[in-house]
Amino acid sequence: MTVLPYADALAAYDPVLGLEVHVELNTTSKMFCGCSTAFGAEPNTQVCPVCLGLPGSLPAVNAKAVESAIRIGLALNCTIAEWCRFARKNYFYPDMPKNYQISQYDEPIAYDGWTEVVLDGEIYRIGIERAHMEEDTGKSLHVGGATGRIHGADYSLLDYNRSGVPLIEIVTKPVEGTGAKAPEVARAYVTMLRDLLRTLGVSDVRMEQGSLRCDANVSLRPVGRSTFGTRTETKNVNSLRSVERAVRYEITRQAAILASGGRVTQETRHWHEDSGITTPGRNKETAEDYRYFPEPDLVPIAPSREWVEELHATLPEPPTARLKRVRAEWGFSELEMRDVVSAGAVNAIEATVAAGATPQSARKWWLTEIARHANEEGVDLEAVGVTPQQVAEIQALVENGTINDKLARQVFEGVIAGEGSPAEVVTARKLAIVSDEGALAAAVNEAINANPDIVDKIKSGKVQATGALIGSVMKQMRGQADAARVREMILEKIG
């Protein structure tokens, strides 16, 4: 697949984005039945006649899901419909055993809103087209073939535990004017949305578990043109990092087609995390025709204005105001805060601080040690496998002198490798700093005896030469000593 270098693509074309985010609500029960929504249960154990689409079963709307939908709509500055209905979206695919999905069509519960994202200190306003309610589909597993994908599969296996889990689809208006920043704005938007939804408490927003999923629409138009180009919709974008990469890739791919005089095909494409490219999905001979019609099994929803007002009062502060507030509370500089925001670490730091760590130590660990692991594994910070609580525990171990920063890194390794809690890793890996003065004194003596030339230097006033002796002691102690105490002991001995 040919792509145009990114800078060349941006010199000639102006990208327009559209982002569709599906978020699974964290209600106890499903959208239309009383089955559990818990993630990770044994296949087909959270299924009933309703979510299995058995004849004669009738759906009943989960009040909490409607409440969450309204709160999401309000948090995105949407108008809440005075009256709206569910609709049937008809299609034949085994992930939906009813052969239709209950969704909303031209009457979404929330519409015409906006939100803001902050990127490198600049604010981008993102229009929200709509947020509507629907139900999630089952999960398919393709057997045979090489990769678990459909091509080459011999048959498919279906688990309907997820079928009927409440889902809100949030669709932006076309996002224009972001230029070369388009991929980063896309990522910043999804990050902001994730944080907002978590603050609202309406979803677990775990991208790696699929409770937050993003489809990215990208189109290009020649710079200076106002009409939109043909767009593609990229699916399977399952991490914040992939959102940015997939948008960037599509820009370079479409630019290559346009630059060579070709035309972009309007289609669904699939993002491949490992190879970093998109490939075409189903090529439709005829346009999709879902034959939507009002769901006859459900009566309309007409949220009273009193209810909407009541829910409005439960909203958390808006995202940009929140960033301002936490920056002030944490005492971060503009630059520090910018890094925290672009790393998507605001929630993680907030939770780490709540667990008892200082803001600066929380920032340090999330943006260095954990970020390094995230980069190496190509995952988002929150998918690395360290919880804010554990970060706070590790920092507490540093502060009470059990370990130092260097040893803390090994504790992170252990926690990430699943060796247990920070305290368990310290014990199992024997990482605790030796405070045994006898052992330390022996190591200090050893270092002094082995390095007479350095001792002479120190005696002649070159105190900075102490560093070499401290290094020697730390090496003997396998790093498990308090460097300040070692320095003290060396100077006492020589002095």
Added chain:
Amino acid sequence: MALTAEDVANLARLARIELSEAELEVLAPQLDVILESVARVSDVAAQDIPPTSHALPLTNVFREDELRASLSREQVLAGAPAAEQMRFRVPKILGEEA
């Protein structure tokens, strides 16, 4: 508007129903009669009658967010064409994804 054999062929495709040319020719005029009959509703639907999608004049019929027992897996899979790894086994799905 007269329903053509082509319209019916398209509907049949969407509904995954296989119809022969002869069946299409027969069904098109029959469905046309049904559509015309239903369309007569609009003769009596005056401006002051709002369109309705439900027989009951109700709104906001909700259920509390509470768990109710699901079926046992044996019950669930009893309706499956075939089962494997605790899941429904279905023919491979063609023409999707890549």
